[in-house]
Amino acid sequence: MNQDCGEAQSWFTTSAEKGSVLGQSWLGYAGFCGKGLARDCTAAARWHSKAAEQGDADAQYELVLAYENGKGIALDYIQAYKWYSRAASIYSGLDEVSEKYAAIAVRESVARLMTPNLVLEAKKLAKERVPGKG
Numbered sequence: 001m002n003q004d005c006g007e008a009q010s011w012f013t014t015s016a017e018k019g020s021v022l023g024q025s026w027l028g029y030a031g032f033c034g035k036g037l038a039r040d041c042t043a044a045a046r047w048h049s050k051a052a053e054q055g056d057a058d059a060q061y062e063l064v065l066a067y068e069n070g071k072g073i074a075l076d077y078i079q080a081y082k083w084y085s086r087a088a089s090i091y092s093g094l095d096e097v098s099e100k101y102a103a104i105a106v107r108e109s110v111a112r113l114m115t116p117n118l119v120l121e122a123k124k125l126a127k128e129r130v131p132g133k134g
Contacts, residue, residue: 009037016047024051025059032062032072041072049073052083057090061103068110078122080110085126 009030016023024047030036031044045066051059060083066073067080084107087099111119 081122
């Protein structure tokens with residue numbers, strides 16, 4: 001890792017630890033991709049989870065991919081469905097229409113892997129109020 005990446009990681013880590021969604025999302029992305037720091041899917045999923053809980057749709061989408069594939073986190077279709085639903089509800093602007101429909105389409109592909117009771121459980125979780133959000 002070069003000095004600039006190490007310095008960026010330090011700043012993003014400090015901001016992420018203070019609750020910055022941008023810092024948390026960056027550390028999640030960088031951890032999954034190995035961009036600027038060592039690849040660590042477990043830490044990446046943890047950072048994406050923190051940003052997702054704060055309502056960051058991109059982090060929610062990345063977290064879904066982790067749950068759907070068991071990447072850095074236990075494979076969990078219920079959580080994948082929940083986060084796809086939440087991401088789809090946030091993507092609302094004209095520039096984000098394709099992301100919204102992609103989240104919905106992929107959420108439905110995950111639902112096909114689940115029993116009807118698991119889908120109902122996931123729908124219930126998706127509707128729960130996110131801490132700190134209205």
